Amino acid sequence: MSHIDFVAVDWGTSSFRAWAIAPDGAVMAQHQGDQGMNGLAPAEFPPTLEAALAHMGVTARVPVVACGMVGAAQGWIEAPYVAIGDASHLARGAVKAPTGGRDVFVLPGMKQASPPNVMRGEETQIAGFLHSHPGFTGVLCLPGTHTKWVQMVDGRVHNFLTTMTGELFNLISRQSVLRHSMTDKGWDDAIFEEAVQTTLAAPETIATSLFEIRARDLQTGSDQSPARAWLSGLLIGLDLAGTRRLWGGQTVHLIGAPALTRTYALALGCGGVTAQGLDATALTLAGLRAAARQLLGAPV
Amino acid sequence: MSHIDFVAVDWGTSSFRAWAIAPDGAVMAQHQGDQGMNGLAPAEFPPTLEAALAHMGVTARVPVVACGMVGAAQGWIEAPYVAIGDASHLARGAVKAPTGGRDVFVLPGMKQASPPNVMRGEETQIAGFLHSHPGFTGVLCLPGTHTKWVQMVDGRVHNFLTTMTGELFNLISRQSVLRHSMTDKGWDDAIFEEAVQTTLAAPETIATSLFEIRARDLQTGSDQSPARAWLSGLLIGLDLAGTRRLWGGQTVHLIGAPALTRTYALALGCGGVTAQGLDATALTLAGLRAAARQLLGAPV
Numbered sequence: 001m002s003h004i005d006f007v008a009v010d011w012g013t014s015s016f017r018a019w020a021i022a023p024d025g026a027v028m029a030q031h032q033g034d035q036g037m038n039g040l041a042p043a044e045f046p047p048t049l050e051a052a053l054a055h056m057g058v059t060a061r062v063p064v065v066a067c068g069m070v071g072a073a074q075g076w077i078e079a080p081y082v083a084i085g086d087a088s089h090l091a092r093g094a095v096k097a098p099t100g101g102r103d104v105f106v107l108p109g110m111k112q113a114s115p116p117n118v119m120r121g122e123e124t125q126i127a128g129f130l131h132s133h134p135g136f137t138g139v140l141c142l143p144g145t146h147t148k149w150v151q152m153v154d155g156r157v158h159n160f161l162t163t164m165t166g167e168l169f170n171l172i173s174r175q176s177v178l179r180h181s182m183t184d185k186g187w188d189d190a191i192f193e194e195a196v197q198t199t200l201a202a203p204e205t206i207a208t209s210l211f212e213i214r215a216r217d218l219q220t221g222s223d224q225s226p227a228r229a230w231l232s233g234l235l236i237g238l239d240l241a242g243t244r245r246l247w248g249g250q251t252v253h254l255i256g257a258p259a260l261t262r263t264y265a266l267a268l269g270c271g272g273v274t275a276q277g278l279d280a281t282a283l284t285l286a287g288l289r290a291a292a293r294q295l296l297g298a299p300v
Numbered sequence: 301m302s303h304i305d306f307v308a309v310d311w312g313t314s315s316f317r318a319w320a321i322a323p324d325g326a327v328m329a330q331h332q333g334d335q336g337m338n339g340l341a342p343a344e345f346p347p348t349l350e351a352a353l354a355h356m357g358v359t360a361r362v363p364v365v366a367c368g369m370v371g372a373a374q375g376w377i378e379a380p381y382v383a384i385g386d387a388s389h390l391a392r393g394a395v396k397a398p399t400g401g402r403d404v405f406v407l408p409g410m411k412q413a414s415p416p417n418v419m420r421g422e423e424t425q426i427a428g429f430l431h432s433h434p435g436f437t438g439v440l441c442l443p444g445t446h447t448k449w450v451q452m453v454d455g456r457v458h459n460f461l462t463t464m465t466g467e468l469f470n471l472i473s474r475q476s477v478l479r480h481s482m483t484d485k486g487w488d489d490a491i492f493e494e495a496v497q498t499t500l501a502a503p504e505t506i507a508t509s510l511f512e513i514r515a516r517d518l519q520t521g522s523d524q525s526p527a528r529a530w531l532s533g534l535l536i537g538l539d540l541a542g543t544r545r546l547w548g549g550q551t552v553h554l555i556g557a558p559a560l561t562r563t564y565a566l567a568l569g570c571g572g573v574t575a576q577g578l579d580a581t582a583l584t585l586a587g588l589r590a591a592a593r594q595l596l597g598a599p600v
Contacts (some may be wrong), residue, residue, distance in 0.1 A: 029428045076419065081518075111515075111518075113519070115508075115515075116512055116515040116520070117515045118514075118518050118519065137307070162511040162512075163508055163509050163510075163511065167476050168472075171472070171476060174473060176468075177446070182511060203507075204541035204544075206538070206543055207465070207538050208461045208463055208543065210464050211462040211463065212415055212418070215417045215418045215462070217379075218373075218411075218418050219381075219411055219418065220416070221411070238504065239506060242505055242506065242507025242508045268559075281398050284360050291346040
């Protein structure tokens, strides 16, 4: 394949995604797999990358710009966190991975000193957002396994919070006693919103309301199809209760998978706030393109 | 072995314990194992019990009185929940398990209709407590995988709450990203109490303070030995925030394993409440003895 300027790679904990980018910025080929950082020893990163690039028809001289957990201490090579601030110049903190010849640049994560916080991957999505919203002031929410709430001031990351909402939902719905009461189908927006309002108004109630899901099931054996929506609402309501000082009274830009940004937008509506969703993949790609311009002088 | 009046069995989700009781109430033999309800199909309960009894030297005619998850719908035979109220007459709700001849009585759990709640196993500990505290009015707390907070009035279970604190602690400390920041050693009471006070005063802060444990570790690489105490304190502080209407201003009797009742007593101290610990095993045995008296007319 000719006319590939660079390959953009989003290499996370449990996934790998790559896009071959033409000089005009177009995506010429893409590839995704489940070879995430968690399953790879350091020596396994180069062959994993090369196999993916070969599959995409990318030649040996095309450089790569990568973000995500690939740059964690447990990843391929550590790209140390840069301090919060300007997310438009992540390239300055990039680290070259050891390869047999190909240039592979790994972008850094961002850290906040106090209260301690870190992100790795989301900073690239923020960079992509800033490409279309230069000098942005406002609130970003990036929901996921670990949801990031980011206060932006004049295009800089001013401070941010992390909630473990997605990870808690997965652990509780799949591995706790509540797993017996979860069904795969049956989402109900009204049930979800009622649960959000419950923990948003009185966050301490989550201590006792979780087990009620199981107890109701055991006593009534009634239709449990809303249980998943209820659990999700309780946890996202707690998330919102703990992050209200960021989003209260603001307009929130949600960056994530469409289904998840829709869910958080519903929840924020319960808090009287309007939110609009942006697709995370598109912003990751925009952030990697911006970094590639700085690293490679690429014309994209 | 002669002079065995009955065998008391506490058959839980993941454990089996049996005590051979003499006519004077003395424990003549005991046995414990990990053949809990979770690992057994219904047909496996009789041989598991008989093997344990044979190991203890108990003859075929000695009856058994059992409590716990053995009586759940997924257990050996369902002993349907009885309504909250008098815990001194659990025997009335006992169910005889199908055996080749031996009398095996399974005690029921207790249920509360609204808000929905259930217990199975703890009701027998409460019966044991009532044996030494007849007509008790006050608050019991039975900490564990699922912690029960019970309001007793005139010796009756008036209402109760369940928190999933123990299960959440195990899931988060062993399976979430925080597992990387947990060490086996290093408990610190002062750290624990500070964490309790944090979520007791502002329960919504747990949404963001959990990930701070990991972020602090990643940034400083400093000594993480207090992380376990801090996580425990955050979760028990949330537990207490959600159950305050029961324990606030009361004296609490804690029924559980000694290490756990000590931990909850420390936490309750942060809420200005005095608590005393009672050993759960002794009370389980007292509750099973009381039921055996009613079922068998045994002189113990």
